[in-house]
Amino acid sequence: MIGLHSGTSADAVDVAVADLSLDGPVVVLSPVEHAEHPFPERLRAVPTGAGDVCALDTGLGQLFGRIAAGYRGDLVSSLGQTAHHRVENGTCLGTLQLGEPAWIAEATGLPVVSGFRQRDVAAGGHGAPLASALDVLWLAELSRTAPAAALNLGGIANVTLVRRGHPPSACDTGPGNALLDAAAQRITGTPCDVDGALALRGAVHPGLLDRLLADPHYARPAPKSTGKEHFNAGHLDRATEGLALTPEDLLATLVELTARTAARACADARLVVVSGGGTRNPALMAALRRHLPGSDVRPSDDLGLPAGAKEAHLTALLGFLAWHGLPGNVPAATGARGPRPLGSITPGRAPLRLPEPATTPVTGLRIGGSRART
Structure with a gap:
């Protein structure tokens, strides 16, 4: 196949x-x-x-x-x-x-x-997320003793949560790399913030983060889906209007947005299996682990499926x-x-x-x- x-x-x-x-x-x-x-x-x-x-x-x-x-x-x-x-x-x-x-x-x-x-x-x-078709079957055994989640950090991030005795839940949590890549393209002329280098040198801007988190998508219950029709460069322009931001702080704040909104959907999981291009961003993976201190966060490679x-x-x-x-x-x-x-x-x-x-x-x-x- x-x-x-x-x-x-x-x-x-x-x-x-x-x-x-x-x-x-x-x-x-x-x-x-x-x-x-x-x-x-x-x-x-x-x-x-x-x-x-x-x-x-x-x-x-x-x-x-x-x-x-x-x-x-x-x-x-x-x-x-x-x-x-x-x-x-x-x-x-x-x-x-x-x-x-x-x-x-x-x-x-x-x-x-x-x-x-x-x-x-x-x-x-x-x-969407159709990844749930694989995730629910794959996590069936892994979630027997404790809740498990599969998180994909693509352009849009999606999560599947499997808990014994409960129906599975899944949703598009919001931007995975979409806003990060849009910002990196403007700032550096490259498709992404390679190795999270800019984000690692920056600090989260509270005002920008509050504006971004106010988007109605985050408050909607699962199931829900979204795309780059919503989370795109125009979305970023509206959120940053009137703010004085360094490139490093902008990328750091966007990393925080992705990590925080994804972690919310994984909060009940003791095992979080991560895949997608976001696994190659050390800043994003570090932020995700910081927001999931009680979870074992590991790339899907560890369980037999290449993250990419x-x-x-x-x-x-x-x-x-x-x-x-x-x-x-x-x-x-x-x-x-x-x-x-x-x-x-x-x-x-x-x-x-x-x-x-x-x-x-x-x-x-x-x-x-x-x-x-x-």
Whole structure:
């Protein structure tokens, strides 16, 4: 299975190749290899009209196809690139995912599973965080003795909390790296604050932090979702208006915002498994541990899933579940009316032959041994 993931940061396409199988009610996921492919600058532009949307949809599909063609697998799963995620007053009214799967099927000759978020939204959910599909299964065993959480620090941060005897909860907590990257781009001309260097030299600005924390998203109960339509450079401009800030203090304050809002959602967890690009920011990881003094905060690498490729493995899992007719959403996490098989299948060059649908509900996920790792 080849999983393709392009997150809200639009900085790279993550690829994960994994062997997946069913062992009764448990999915066995064995990582084979993973890699990161830089995102072309020409595909980072925000589309402004139907022509731009068409060009971006085609360009992304072709890019995903070229990348997937470099790997060996029997099925491709693509989450697509979020172009717009429409949320009003806490309700998700639609989501637009680009990267036409026909281009992937044409480039690889393989069947492609895509369009996962849309089905959950159609069923009344937020279409996010779909990471809960992996997290709830993975944490089922890890949370037997104490609550456990999975935190992904991508462009937008999301958390899944699993507690024995309670339904799982999940949400987009707010900006992960989105505001940090927007600020770094303006200040340094680079896509991020490398190694958290600026943030580590700064101090939190209380006035700015108060303005940022006043955003209504943080007070809404889970399930909830958000995106860069909300947490973007314009959002940052409005929050910083009239304030005298050094670059270092701005980055330090944005680190504090991400850490504090993510930690709130993880407060009950004794184990917090962290993934995503934010794990490479020492300032952010230190702030997160400071706000979770009673928790064991560790990268997902420690438990067998590479922190930088966890969402690509999630995409592979979603494709596997769809291929076998199994639900790919967690209604308690996304707010959907019920479990749904997610995704649409685009045939490859050969006639489409689906396996018999699985009849045993999946209740757990076991990470198998990795054969190779890039």
